[in-house]
Structure formats: structure tokens, C-alpha cells
Amino acid sequence: MTLTRPAADSAPAALRRSPSKGSILVGWLTSTDHKVIGYLYLITSYAFFLIGGVLALVVRAELAQPGLQLVSGEQYNQAFTMHGLIMLLLFATPLFVGFHATFLVQHWLGVAGFPRRYADYAAEFTTLNVVSTVGAFLLSVSTLPFVWNVWRTWRTGARVETDDPWGHCGSLEWATSCPPPRHNFTAIPRIRSERPAFDLHHPHLALKD
Known part of the structure; x- marks a missing residue:
């Protein structure tokens, strides 16, 4: 009894060569x-998730300590702004x-x-x-509000020159001066409630010690 070699073994070497990494990437894209x-959307979303996470770590x-040590x-303002925009518009929404x-x-x-593509x-x-x-x-329009906001702010947005443009913000980032100096505060701010910036800007309404 004579055994014949499988057709795959007798094929030319060029046909039996495994695909290159470049062809695999092009095939996916x-x-x-x-x-x-669907996998590409997941991978892209989690890539933006990692970028937003790195900005959050910064x-x-x-x-961790008062004053500026790293940036x-x-x-600093750019980091926490881009963190929020990336996590909301480029990760969560898509x-x-x-x-x-x-x-x-x-x-x-x-x-x-249901048969596919019929x-x-x-x-x-x-x-x-x-x-x-x-x-x-x-999915296509989920980033349009972000693009519109960037373009409109860049072209027509008024420059903010007040510490608290809304007048009633509570957290400490609204208690420093605008535009921000190289340091946040000249002295450690007093924390008397959960809204220290509001206490600073409205001392008559702040909790009395």
C-alpha cells in the first residue's frame, strides 16, 4: 500500500508560507x-481608556502635595480637562x-x-x-460635539480671566488664580467644609469656626 503526501505538503513554499505581520494588520484594518x-472599536476605546487613565494618574x-512638582x-489644567473629555466622549460613549x-x-x-449582508x-x-x-x-457622530467645542472655543471663545467664572464653585481648583501661576496658592487654604472655594469667595456664608 502506497501513501501519498497531502496536497498541502506538496504545494510550493510560497503558498505554504505563514502570513506576515504586516498583512495581518492590513487585513484587520x-x-x-x-x-x-467590533474588536477594533473595543481596542480603540480601551486605548483611549488607558490614555485617560495615564492623565488621571498625572x-x-x-x-499628592501642595504646589506644583510635576507639571x-x-x-495641570490641560491634563484633567483632556482626562474628562477622553473618558466621556472617546471611551464611554462609543x-x-x-x-x-x-x-x-x-x-x-x-x-x-438573519443572513449577514443580505x-x-x-x-x-x-x-x-x-x-x-x-x-x-x-458611533460616527459621538465625537462631533467634542470637535465642535474645540473649534468654537479656539475661534470665538472669550478668555476667562476670573478665578471662578460661575461664582459658586466649591472645589479648590476654582480657588486659585486665573490664569494659573507656577504655584497654586501662596498659603495653604483653610478647609472648613466640603466647598472650600465657595467659602473663600463668600466668607459671609462660610461656616464659622
Whole structure:
């Protein structure tokens, strides 16, 4: 009895070569598979989550002691502002709203027997397809408020020159001067309540010792 070699073993070496790392990356970035696209959204969202987390660590490290040790006053303001914007607009919104509305619904459709990428389908699949479509558009527009806010502030925003533009803020970042100097405070502020900045700006309403 004679055994023949499998066809894969007799194929040319070029056809049996494992794909290069570059081709794998291009395949992921150009894929139309909804599962791969879902993974890409997850990876991107968590990448922004890590960036926002690093900015949060910078802010907390700066607050470990009074005064500025790591960054300047302007860099400190930029760090906690970008932390909030990234975590809200580039992590939470795409991940928990747009992502699940788009891709979780598609899994439900698949379980119900909906064939992928068919333009014509039974009427009972219409509602979930509409939800998934709305979720896809939500993913696209979720960063537009952030872009609009940056552009409008840059072009037409008035320069803030008061310590507390609202007049009733409570936490200490609203008690330092604006624009911020190289130090936060010339003396350690008194903490008499949960709203020390409000106590400083409205001493007649502050709690009496």
C-alpha cells in the first residue's frame, strides 16, 4: 500500500508560507467582517481608556502635595480637562452606547437567523436592523460635539480671566488664580467644609469656626 503526501505538503513554499505581520494588520484594518470591526472599536476605546487613565494618574500625582512638582499650572489644567473629555466622549460613549447598539444587536440578528449582508430580508428583522443602523450613525457622530467645542472655543471663545467664572464653585481648583501661576496658592487654604472655594469667595456664608 502506497501513501501519498497531502496536497498541502506538496504545494510550493510560497503558498505554504505563514502570513506576515504586516498583512495581518492590513487585513484587520480593511476587514468588512462585523466581528473584526467590533474588536477594533473595543481596542480603540480601551486605548483611549488607558490614555485617560495615564492623565488621571498625572493629576493625582500632582495633588499628592501642595504646589506644583510635576507639571506647570497650564499643563495641570490641560491634563484633567483632556482626562474628562477622553473618558466621556472617546471611551464611554462609543463603547457603551454606539458600540452595543451597533454590534450587540447584530449578534441578536444572527442568532435569529438573519443572513449577514443580505440587502433583502424578512420583515421581522427590520426593527433590529434599524436599531443597529442608528447605533452605527451614533458611533460616527459621538465625537462631533467634542470637535465642535474645540473649534468654537479656539475661534470665538472669550478668555476667562476670573478665578471662578460661575461664582459658586466649591472645589479648590476654582480657588486659585486665573490664569494659573507656577504655584497654586501662596498659603495653604483653610478647609472648613466640603466647598472650600465657595467659602473663600463668600466668607459671609462660610461656616464659622
